[in-house]
Amino acid sequence: SVTSAKIQVNGVHLHYQQTGQGDHAVLLLPGMLGCSQTDFGPQLKSLNKQLFTIIAWDPRGYGRSIPPPRDFPPDFFERDAKDAVDLMQALTFKKFSMLGWSDGGITALIAAAKYPSLIHKLVVWGANSSVTKEDIKLYNAIRDVSKWSEKVRKPMEEMYGHEYFARTCEAWVDGISQFAEKSGNICEHLLPYIVCPTLIIHGGKDPLVPQFHPEYLHKSIQGARLLVIPEGKHNLHLRFAEEFNTEVEKFLA
Numbered sequence: 001s002v003t004s005a006k007i008q009v010n011g012v013h014l015h016y017q018q019t020g021q022g023d024h025a026v027l028l029l030p031g032m033l034g035c036s037q038t039d040f041g042p043q044l045k046s047l048n049k050q051l052f053t054i055i056a057w058d059p060r061g062y063g064r065s066i067p068p069p070r071d072f073p074p075d076f077f078e079r080d081a082k083d084a085v086d087l088m089q090a091l092t093f094k095k096f097s098m099l100g101w102s103d104g105g106i107t108a109l110i111a112a113a114k115y116p117s118l119i120h121k122l123v124v125w126g127a128n129s130s131v132t133k134e135d136i137k138l139y140n141a142i143r144d145v146s147k148w149s150e151k152v153r154k155p156m157e158e159m160y161g162h163e164y165f166a167r168t169c170e171a172w173v174d175g176i177s178q179f180a181e182k183s184g185n186i187c188e189h190l191l192p193y194i195v196c197p198t199l200i201i202h203g204g205k206d207p208l209v210p211q212f213h214p215e216y217l218h219k220s221i222q223g224a225r226l227l228v229i230p231e232g233k234h235n236l237h238l239r240f241a242e243e244f245n246t247e248v249e250k251f252l253a
């Protein structure tokens with residue numbers, strides 16, 4: 001069974017879902033505007049519950065961790081990274097692994113670099129450590145949520161209502177574009193400080209995150225492994241859940 005609860009961390013009531021009884025604690029980190037319910041159904045259902053205790057969190061302003069409403073100050077990824085780590089400490093999981101998707105992958109990279117003694121293993125997919133001109137074009141193409149595919153939009157509108165969803169998506173595009181106004185760097189400077197075993201997964205057909213990004217992560221994180229799922233797109237952990245879960249379980253074991 002999957003339980004749902006809230007706990008106060010850094011002044012916010014963070015919501016999370018939890019399942020499994022294993023010794024190995026694993027935190028699932030959702031993508032932009034995502035949360036445990038919208039992003040991680042197949043992982044909460046099917047990852048091995050004997051081996052792992054699985055926590056899927058809703059970052060502040062996302063999912064059921066509202067209020068506060070979501071905002072995007074220049075350090076929003078660092079803030080999420082600290083919230084995520086402090087959440088796991090509050091739940092008394094001393095050391096844990098992280099599975100981070102997209103923006104959640106960026107958060108996980110930062111957390112692994114800044115809190116190396118707390119992180120056991122790291123898996124990221126659809127993540128990027130910088131924002132390029134090409135990325136900015138792609139971001140602006142999703143600013144208007146009416147252009148999103150029905151399949152991705154519907155669970156978001158059910159979670160947030162149309163208004164909050166549309167407004168927060170625009171705020172996210174502005175928020176992530178802040179990095180391009182500086183050097184484009186999000187967390188490239190932190191990658192050398194990641195010392196845990198790291199698996200980078202990439203969908204060969206990801207239309208949102210160009211292949212350049214996982215390749216950069218692969219060459220910048222010591223000892224990292226890159227796994228490309230040729231037919232995978234951005235949501236490969238949902239569309240190819242069985243293969244994804246199997247690979248992740250092997251890596252974490």
Ligand code: TYC
Pocket residue numbers: 030031032033101102103104135138139142208209
């Ligand atoms: N980073 C977003 C997420 O967390 C996904 C995304 C990537 C959106 C690239 C647009 O151009 C984009 N799911």
